[in-house]
Amino acid sequence: MQTSKRFSVAGCLQVTAIAGALTAMAMPVQAEQWRGWNIQPPGYPNTVALEGFAKEVAEKTEGRVEPKVYNSGVLGNQPDAIEQTRSGALDFANFNMGPMGPIVPATNVLSLPFIFNSVEDMYKVMDGEIGDRFADALAEKNLIALSWFGSGARSLYNTARPVETPEDVQGLKVRVMNNDLYVEMIDNLGGNATPMAYSDVYQALKTGVIDGAENNYPSYESSGHYEIAQYYSLTEHLILPECLCIAKSSWEDLSEEDQQIVRQAAENAAKKQRQLWAEGSKASREKIVSAGVEVNEVTDKAAFQEKMQPIYAEFVKQNPQLESLVTDIQAAQQ
Ligand code: GTR
Numbered sequence: 001m002q003t004s005k006r007f008s009v010a011g012c013l014q015v016t017a018i019a020g021a022l023t024a025m026a027m028p029v030q031a032e033q034w035r036g037w038n039i040q041p042p043g044y045p046n047t048v049a050l051e052g053f054a055k056e057v058a059e060k061t062e063g064r065v066e067p068k069v070y071n072s073g074v075l076g077n078q079p080d081a082i083e084q085t086r087s088g089a090l091d092f093a094n095f096n097m098g099p100m101g102p103i104v105p106a107t108n109v110l111s112l113p114f115i116f117n118s119v120e121d122m123y124k125v126m127d128g129e130i131g132d133r134f135a136d137a138l139a140e141k142n143l144i145a146l147s148w149f150g151s152g153a154r155s156l157y158n159t160a161r162p163v164e165t166p167e168d169v170q171g172l173k174v175r176v177m178n179n180d181l182y183v184e185m186i187d188n189l190g191g192n193a194t195p196m197a198y199s200d201v202y203q204a205l206k207t208g209v210i211d212g213a214e215n216n217y218p219s220y221e222s223s224g225h226y227e228i229a230q231y232y233s234l235t236e237h238l239i240l241p242e243c244l245c246i247a248k249s250s251w252e253d254l255s256e257e258d259q260q261i262v263r264q265a266a267e268n269a270a271k272k273q274r275q276l277w278a279e280g281s282k283a284s285r286e287k288i289v290s291a292g293v294e295v296n297e298v299t300d301k302a303a304f305q306e307k308m309q310p311i312y313a314e315f316v317k318q319n320p321q322l323e324s325l326v327t328d329i330q331a332a333q334q
Contacts, residue, residue: 034067034091034250037081039198041072041222045280046094046149046242049273053244056265061258067092077197079103079178086142088249094149096242097134098177106137109325111181112315113308114301116239119150121333123274126241130328134241142248146266149244149273151216152281153236157225158212159205162296163233166190166307175201175213181311185237188307198223205229214238218277221284232288232295235304244269 036054040047047069054067075081075090078099084090086103101108109115116122125131126148135145156163158172169189175196176182186193194210198219204210205228212229214237220226244266254262289295298304316323 031063032065032091032250032253034065035075036067036069037073037075037085037090037093038069038071039073039078039081039094039096040219044218044222045273045276047071048276049149049269050094050244052272053265053269056268057262060261060265065254065258065262073199077199082143085245085247088142088247090247091250092244092246094242095143095245096151096177097240098179098182098238100138101179101181104137104141104143105319106322106325107134108179108181108315108319109322109329110134110240111179111238112312112326113185113237114305115326115329117333119152119239122239122241123148123150125329125332128332130325130332131241133325135243138243138245139248143243144246144248144251145243146246146263147244147270149242149270150277151240151242152218152277153234154214154216154238154240155233155235156212156214156237157220157229157232159208159229160211160231162231162294163235164296164298165300166303168233172212173210175204175210181315184311184314185308188311189304201225202228217281217284217288221288226288226291226293230293232293233298234296235298235301237304237308 036050038047038050050069054069058066076084078095079102081090081093082095082100082103085093097107097110101111116125126134131148138145156169156174158174160172161168163169166189169186169191172191174186174191174193176186176193177198178195183193183195194204196204196210201210201213202224205213205225213225214235215223215225220232226232246262251259285295312326316326
């Protein structure tokens with residue numbers, strides 16, 4: 001009696017297990033559809049790298065995560081997209097650290113003009129322990145930075161004249177990204193700073209609402225700003241890292257195995273982006289020069305750097321807790 005009862009319980013369990021397995025086979029685990037924000041157009045180095053990231057993640061997770069990159073800022077401007085990624089409404093993005101400052105104060109250190117001597121130094125710093133400190137600050141605001149992209153050096157361009165000295169900036173209306181530090185930067189050079197979304201700059205240049213802006217070669221070229229503002233002056237005042245960031249909630253929904261896959265894909269994407277950036281930057285420069293843009297070297301960069309000193313002094317005064325980050329970055333480049 002007892003034996004037969006035990007037998008029948010075991011049998012029942014077996015049947016249940018088989019039924020469960022059949023259901024699992026019939027209904028595969030729901031794939032995570034990830035939406036990714038990208039401000040850049042198709043073909044841009046960052047876009048190609050992000051699309052590679054999406055493909056690698058989909059393949060290696062065998063479809064458990066299916067990221068899709070939305071290009072050309074169609075999902076909104078950068079400050080809004082940062083908020084959406086923080087809340088988990090978007091799953092991943094490539095963000096410039098410039099407009100990140102108002103949300104993650106530590107990243108403002110990266111927006112101090114001339115904080116990096118070269119793109120190579122920026123990579124060296126961000127790939128090391130200092131980069132981890134920025135990743136920690138981002139994580140506190142629900143953004144998981146998995147790798148760092150480059151964005152070259154940003155220089156001033158305008159419709160009026162070559163900028164060779166700070167005096168040449170006098171009176172120019174210059175668009176800046178959404179960050180008070182950039183307003184101070186242009187004001188200290190005697191210009192009038194206008195914070196504005198990237199997508200509005202072309203029209204603003206065309207209608208004369210602004211005289212100029214500042215950006216790297218690939219953005220200056222792909223945005224078409226070079227068609228209107230034909231003086232590009234190599235001030236190279238900002239060398240900003242960008243992150244490949246995942247929304248914290250999307251990250252935490254992943255198994256450990258899938259987190260590993262996503263992290264590796266992000267690192268591969270950064271490698272790709274940096275290589276494509278170097279090539280793309282050269283091609284963009286050639287394109288704008290052959291379109292008639294006058295590119296000028298700025299021989300006395302020290303004159304510009306001097307005008308930025310009050311910004312450093314004020315920054316450290318307002319943010320004493322960030323002073324060591326500033327000095328550590330400077331020391332790492334000695
Ligand atoms: C580009 C950068 C974008 C955006 C843009 C801008 O170089 O890659 O993320 O910040 O500049 O000027 O707004």
